[in-house]
Amino acid sequence: MSRRLRRLPAIVLPLLLATTLVACGDDDGSDSGSGSTDALHGITITGDVGKEPEVEWDGELKVDKTATEVVTEGDGEKVAEGDQVSAHIWIGNGTTQEKAYSTYDQKQPESVQASNDLSPVFKDAIIDRTIGSRIAVTATAADAFGEAGNAQMGIGNKDTVLLIVDLMDKQVVLDGPEGKEQPAPSWAPGLITEGDKVTGLDFSKAPEPDRKLQSATLIQGEGDVVKKGQTITVNYLGQVYGGKKPFDESYSSAPASFAIGVGQVVSGWDKTLVGAKVGSRMIIALPPAWGYGKDGNPDAGIKGTDTLYFVVDILAAS
Known part of the structure; x- marks a missing residue:
């Protein structure tokens, strides 16, 4: 949605994610799936899907490529390209080990369209995953947000990032008014x-x-x-x-x-x-x-x- 309709400036999460979700990058070098045993680099993530995750860092997160791991495997429908999903998103700064943003603070999940146009950071965490899953992604700030990082989240361009995505449900989106x-x-x-x-x-x-x-x-x-x-x-x-x-x-x-x-x-x-x-x-x-x-x-x-x-x-x- 254009910022023209918003009363708040660009710190509003959905507007920030508009940048995140279409960030430049490709899939080369990405690890994915629960078999990627080093994806979390010693980070421990606990808690139920649908509640804010508890994160224990193992020191500074140092990564040079994007890696994805399924923390909790949901038993819902598989998300296909084109589906609209409701997802809670938690973002942490891997350099400072501090939370940068969480939709749980707003008590409101984000609506995201599963699309091949998503950045690799989000694409592999959403498409072909099942509803009810919790997926974790580690990446460089450049891969997550682009070369400038995301100053509004307190993430510099040389920082690393931990993203946790809880897939809550699939939404039925009409083609037009009915x-x-x-x-x-x-x-x-x-x-x-x-x-x-x-x-x-x-x-x-x-x-x-x-x-x-x-x-x-x-x-x-x-x-x-x-x-x-x-x-x-x-x-x-x-x-x-x-x-x-x-x-x-x-x-x-x-x-x-x-x-x-x-x-x-x-x-x-x-x-x-x-x-x-x-x-x-x-x-x-x-x-x-x-x-x-x-x-x-x-x-x-x-x-x-x-x-x-x-x-x-x-x-x-x-």
Whole structure:
């Protein structure tokens, strides 16, 4: 998901992982599987899958290539390429032996698509593994995050990294909205579409915004109700009132996943998407107080007086 929709800066975990998960690298030299007896270099990992791991370091972690080991073998379904999985991720600095980040601190797993586009650090820990597994990866910071390391996690480019991935479950992600169409409200702009994809908004017949938070369901989904704290997967498009083109959208790339109702996205999304049903297409109008406030978002061309309109297709929730 673009940082444009986030109220928080790039320290937010999903945005950091966007860099991690597509880091450069290849598989050459990687060890994998529980048969890789030296993968953990003396590190002991204990605890149940689904609870934050307890890590005992055996001094400074020194590695020059990526190695993967199954700590706990799950008995769930095997993860195939293209699957969307819910995973807890623990990251430690192998040089300082300190925790750098953990989704357990947020009490919310991360939603990750199993793809050959993942960096080798994550690819071998996810694809062809079984749900319920705990997988550990040791790597250089360069292999995990790129040549610069990850300063926001306190990991320098010469450090080493321990990553622990708990595969919690597989998610069913819809291809598009599914349900009964509903009449559009009078305040809503028209949708410009190509099939199920929204490519823009037409404000030619839309009234001036009234600076109130507005939301309506254009397609009533038939799935579960979205609850606060869940990770949802959506396609979305955002456009300023009267704007000629979107300032951000996901339809041309890939759906976005994030925790809802907990401050990871602009407050208007937290307010309106909790309580909606999976499969729904929502139209939302966000006045500045529910979007980026009086400062707006200059990087996205959004002024502090702009009302933002979004179409959001809710494809999954877990």
